[in-house]
Amino acid sequence: MKFHWFAEVTYPELPLEPRPGHSTWVTPDWKLVDPVKVGETYRMFIRLMQQADRDGFDGLAVNEHHQTPFAMTPSPNLLAASLASSTEDAAILIIGDSLALYNPPQRIAEEMAYLDCVSGGRVIAGFVFGTPMDSVFAYGNPPVELRERFHEARKLILRAWEEDKPFAHNGKYNQLRYVNVWPKPIQKRPPIWVPGSGSVETWDLVIEENYCYGHLSFSGLYSAKPMVDAYWEYCAKKGGDMNPHRMAFTQLICCANTDKEAEEKYYEGVKFFYQSNMIDPGFVAPPGYTSIKSAQAMAARVKASPLLKPEDRVRAARGQMSFWEYDEKGYIVAGTPERVAQRVRELAKDLRIGQLIACLHMGNLPEDVAAMNTHLVGTRVIPQLRDLWADQPDHWTPEISQKRMAAKAATKVAAQ
Amino acid sequence: MKVTKENIAGIEVRVWRGGKGAPLLYLHGFEGHPGSAPFLEALCERFEVCAPEAPGFGQSDGLENLHDLLDMSLHQRALIESWGRGPVDLIGHSLGGMFAAELAAIAPHLVRRLVLVDSFGLWLDAAPLPDPFTQTPDALAKLKWHDTANAAKEPTAFDAATDNKATFRTINLSAATKFLWPLPDRGLARRAKYISAPALIVHGESDGLIPARYSDELAKLIPGARVKRIRDAGHYPMIEQEAAFLDAVLTFLG
Numbered sequence: 057m058k059f060h061w062f063a064e065v066t067y068p069e070l071p072l073e074p075r076p077g078h079s080t081w082v083t084p085d086w087k088l089v090d091p092v093k094v095g096e097t098y099r100m101f102i103r104l105m106q107q108a109d110r111d112g113f114d115g116l117a118v119n120e121h122h123q124t125p126f127a128m129t130p131s132p133n134l135l136a137a138s139l140a141s142s143t144e145d146a147a148i149l150i151i152g153d154s155l156a157l158y159n160p161p162q163r164i165a166e167e168m169a170y171l172d173c174v175s176g177g178r179v180i181a182g183f184v185f186g187t188p189m190d191s192v193f194a195y196g197n198p199p200v201e202l203r204e205r206f207h208e209a210r211k212l213i214l215r216a217w218e219e220d221k222p223f224a225h226n227g228k229y230n231q232l233r234y235v236n237v238w239p240k241p242i243q244k245r246p247p248i249w250v251p252g253s254g255s256v257e258t259w260d261l262v263i264e265e266n267y268c269y270g271h272l273s274f275s276g277l278y279s280a281k282p283m284v285d286a287y288w289e290y291c292a293k294k295g296g297d298m299n300p301h302r303m304a305f306t307q308l309i310c311c312a313n314t315d316k317e318a319e320e321k322y323y324e325g326v327k328f329f330y331q332s333n334m335i336d337p338g339f340v341a342p343p344g345y346t347s348i349k350s351a352q353a354m355a356a357r358v359k360a361s362p363l364l365k366p367e368d369r370v371r372a373a374r375g376q377m378s379f380w381e382y383d384e385k386g387y388i389v390a391g392t393p394e395r396v397a398q399r400v401r402e403l404a405k406d407l408r409i410g411q412l413i414a415c416l417h418m419g420n421l422p423e424d425v426a427a428m429n430t431h432l433v434g435t436r437v438i439p440q441l442r443d444l445w446a447d448q449p450d451h452w453t454p455e456i457s458q459k460r461m462a463a464k465a466a467t468k469v470a471a472q
Numbered sequence: 473m474k475v476t477k478e479n480i481a482g483i484e485v486r487v488w489r490g491g492k493g494a495p496l497l498y499l500h501g502f503e504g505h506p507g508s509a510p511f512l513e514a515l516c517e518r519f520e521v522c523a524p525e526a527p528g529f530g531q532s533d534g535l536e537n538l539h540d541l542l543d544m545s546l547h548q549r550a551l552i553e554s555w556g557r558g559p560v561d562l563i564g565h566s567l568g569g570m571f572a573a574e575l576a577a578i579a580p581h582l583v584r585r586l587v588l589v590d591s592f593g594l595w596l597d598a599a600p601l602p603d604p605f606t607q608t609p610d611a612l613a614k615l616k617w618h619d620t621a622n623a624a625k626e627p628t629a630f631d632a633a634t635d636n637k638a639t640f641r642t643i644n645l646s647a648a649t650k651f652l653w654p655l656p657d658r659g660l661a662r663r664a665k666y667i668s669a670p671a672l673i674v675h676g677e678s679d680g681l682i683p684a685r686y687s688d689e690l691a692k693l694i695p696g697a698r699v700k701r702i703r704d705a706g707h708y709p710m711i712e713q714e715a716a717f718l719d720a721v722l723t724f725l726g
Contacts, residue, residue, distance in 0.1 A: 193606075196654035200528075200535070200646050228539060338606030344646030348639045355638070 057410050057444040058453055060115035060149050061108035061430065062306065063417035064329070065101050065135075067125035069093060072331045072375075079336035081124045081189040089125060097128070100423050102138045104430060108146065108416075109139075111434025114453060114461055115147035115180065117413050120154050121187070122194035126333045133167040140175035145460040147453050148175050151249060151270065151304075151413070152182025156202050157195045160230050161209035165216040165237045172241035177456045181246040182270075183210055185258075189339045199344035203257065205229050217245055247452045249304060254283045254357065255350040256290070263296035268411065268452040270304035274330075275372070276386025277403050278363035280305065284407045286357055301410035301450040307403065308415045310390040311432040318390045319379045321425045326382055327375035328419030334373075393436035401441060410445045411452065439465075473508040473516065473523070475629075480524075481550040483534030486629070488523040491516025495557035496725075498523040499548070501566025501707075502592070502604065502652060504644035505530055509627035511710040514718055519561065519725075524551055526571070528647030530629050530640070535647050541658045544571055544651070545578045558582040561725050562669070565589040566682075566707065567648055570660060573694070577666040585725055586671040589717075590682045590707050591690060592652060593660035599685055601656065605645065615680030618706040625711050664693035671697035672724040676705035676712065700724075 067089055070080070078085070105116045118135040121127035129135055136148050148171055153164045172179040185191060185206055192199045208227045212235070215223070222236035251270030252258035262269040269287065271280050284303070292298060308329070310322035346354070364385060371377050372387055383390045389399045404412065416433060417426040442465070450458065473490035488508060496519035500506060505525040515521050527547060528535025538544050548571060552558045562583050564572025569591025576583040595601070602615055613620045630640050651658060671694045675687035684701070691697040700720045702709040710717040 192653070198649045198653035200650050204536075336606070337608070338603075342605055342649070343642045343644075344649050348643060351639065351642065352636075 057404055057412060057441055058114040058301070058450065059433070059438050059441075060117045060147070060304075060411065060413045061105055061113045062117035062119075062413045062415050063101060063104070063426070064119075064121075064127040064415070065097060065129050066329065066332055066419055067094065067128060068097060068328075068420035070125050070332055072328065078334065079339065080126050080332055080334045081336070082193045082339050083336070084123065084125055094128060098135075101135070101417070102142070104417060104423070104426050105139055106142055107427060108430050108434060109143035111431055112438055112461070112464065113146050113434055114457060115149040116143065117149040117151050119151050120184065120190065122190045124189065133171060136171050136179075137174070140171045140178070143175075145457060145464060147178050147180050147457040149180045149249075149413075150182050151180070151251065151272070152184040154186035154191055154195075155183050155209035155213070156191055156197055156205035157186060158209065160232055161212050162216050162232070162235055162237050164209070165213040166239075168246065169217065169237060169239045169241045172243060172246055173239050177242035178454050179241065179243070179246045180249055180453060182249040182251065183213075184251060188342050188345045189335065192342050192345060193339055199342045201229075202345065203347075214245065217241060243454060247454060249452065251304065254286075254354045255346060256353055257347060257350060259287055259290050260294075262302075263291055263294050266297050266302065268302040268304055270411070270413070272304070272306045272413065274306060274308060274333075274387070274415070275364070275369070276307065276388070277406065278386040279369070280407060281363060282357045288408055298408075299410070299448050299451075300404070300408045300445045301448060301452050303407070303409050304411035304413055305403075305407060305409045306413040306415060307400070308388040308418055309396060309400075309429065309433060310388050311393055311396045311429050311437060313392065313432075315391045315395065318392075321428075322388075322390065322418075322421065323379040325417075325419040325421030325425070326379065326388055330373050330387075330419075331375040332419060393432050393440070396433070397437045397440040400437065401444060404441070404444055410448070410450065473512060473521070475508075477531075478524075478554075480547060480554060483527050483532075483537065483547060485527060485532035485534070486525040486530060487551075488512070489521065491519050491521045493519045495519065495555065495560040496521050497548075497552060497560045497562050499562070499564040499568030499571050500526065500529075501568050502645070502648040503566075504641075505629035506627040507629040509710070511714050511717065514714070515721075518722065520557070522551075522555060522560075524548075525629065526568070526647065528650065529644050531634065535650060538650075541571075541574050541651065542578070545575045548575050549579045549582060552579075552582045559584040561585045561587070563587040563589065563721065564591060565710070567592050567651060567656075569593065570651065570656065570658070573660055573664060573667065573690075576669050576671070577663045580666070580668045583669040586667065586669040587674060587721055587724065588671065588690065589674040589709065590676055590679050590687075591673070592656040592682065593658070594686055594689055594693075595655045595657035596686065596689060599683055601683075601686075602681060604652065604681055605649065616707045618676065618678035618704050618712050622708075622712045626708065627711070661693055664690070665695065667694045672720070673697055673699045674709060674717065674720055675699060675701050676707060676709035677701050677703055678706045681707045
């Protein structure tokens with residue numbers, strides 16, 4: 057199976073004492089933040105991801121969020137640009153660009169192509185709808201238009217990569233007389249990932265187009281299981297490709313030399329991570345963001361989940377669980393490399409996941425701890441799990457990265 | 473009033489009809505159609521009332537075929553034309569007020585007199601409107617009503633036999649976002665000068681969603697318009713002060 061290094065670029069010094077009416081999304085108070093510290097935080101993440109490339113990760117994942125100290129990455133392409141020219145092997149997993157927010161959308165076709173050229177063909181093109189906070193509140197799209205805008209942009213981008221002659225695009229939201237993007241990607245069409253939160257419309261899309269789907273939550277196995285099981289069941293029913301490599305999942309991992317060390321070093325960062333993700337209820341579910349059909353299907357699935365109680369979710373979000381309770385309830389996978397490898401194996405088999413987006417920095421974790429986490433997972437966890445799904449082809453990561461990772465592994469074996 | 477499904481130029485909408493007299497078209501607000509509301513029944517005593525449900529709301533479809541406000545105005549124009557009784561007196565409430573003002577600007581020959589009730593359509597930087605879509609139920613009630621006890625009187629087109637309680641409100645508000653998100657301004661301030669029908673701006677004095685200065689501004693922009701304030705009423709003066717509302721409207725429509 058494949059491992060992609062990821063972290064939300066969280067501002068590490070936000071005061072988190074409960075303040076009525078405060079949301080860390082859309083309307084957070086900039087006065088609480090120092091831009092110099094923001095810059096240092098960006099540089100730290102670039103260093104950690106460069107290390108992940110050396111330590112054997114298959115991909116470096118960057119994402120897009122707006123107006124929040126929880127994830128200060130307004131353009132994932134900017135962070136990806138820092139990595140594309142300063143790393144060698146790992147895929148650049150852009151997960152993803154919020155297609156509805158770029159006008160005109162060939163900006164995405166251009167920037168992803170630029171990144172693919174600079175990185176030597178290592179880009180994974182993630183296309184996302186964006187959270188309600190990002191796409192409809194921060195960027196002002198009427199929620200009922202979001203899906204249409206997404207699909208118009210998606211089709212335009214794919215056509216722009218494919219066509220070798222200029223063409224006109226007469227869409228509902230974009231009109232362009234001469235589409236002729238420059239440059240075009242080295243991979244003619246980079247692998248495409250579309251994460252979702254359980255909308256059946258997205259399931260139909262990824263099954264029909266054979267994209268990699270992703271369930272990108274930070275609530276772990278038990279929270280995800282009803283949704284992911286339902287997805288695979290739906291996929292089987294529709295005759296879709298059941299290859300685990302076309303399913304991505306995010307998981308917080310806290311690896312240390314002993315279980316005791318894990319608790320000592322990560323507990324504060326884990327609590328800070330969950331507490332700094334405070335969303336005003338008014339921003340969670342704007343009318344029209346989810347279709348009625350999907351909302352009904354999702355409500356039915358939540359009811360069917362016996363594994364995680366609603367009060368558990370509240371306590372996790374408020375930082376009120378003990379370190380090992382976070383682990384037990386699936387929010388984090390913590391402990392020695394052996395324990396982490398065993399639990400990731402169970403998780404990956406249980407959810408049928410071939411692409412693990414491993415969150416190895418969380419909240420206000422110090423850089424040296426994240427570096428240790430990266431090194432332990434890269435050198436002692438990942439090698440234990442390479443056998444998983446090895447019998448199935450992976451069409452959803454760039455070929456060049458797969459070749460280089462294989463060569464690197466062979467060199468290591470030869471050296472031993 | 474009787475409700476039926478009607479096909480208006482390819483879009484199926486529900487239309488409530490009732491009464492006899494001069495033709496009156498009523499366009500509902502952003503939260504949805506009020507059904508056979510008492511104030512509509514009262515208007516039926518003097519007028520032949522037609523109160524369509526806007527595309528995308530309730531059980532009416534076709535929002536996907538309306539790209540913008542012009543498409544909505546043309547849909548409403550087609551509705552009046554198929555009715556065959558224009559020009560009509562036109563009352564628009566809230567989001568329906570925004571539609572009514574646009575229609576009066578685009579199709580002046582079809583609008584005899586215009587009444588805009590606590591209408592959306594403008595944005596004033598000096599007095600930003602609250603976001604109607606992010607409020608908790610309690611906060612929204614405080615913005616909407618002069619007296620939140622009146623919330624119980626709010627009429628609705630909800631039909632327990634056919635509508636789903638969990639999704640009914642979402643369906644209505646989703647459609648409203650098409651025209652009110654992120655700001656309820658689609659250019660009415662530029663186009664209001666084309667309105668030639670005599671216009672009355674009715675405003676519930678306690679409306680927290682549309683403050684009084686928005687009504688004043690609308691009256692400035694629409695040639696000859698005047699404002700009638702209704703005391704002890706919020707966003708729904710026709711519910712909270714039905715008698716005063718009807719008196720103001722009937723006096724104006726003559």
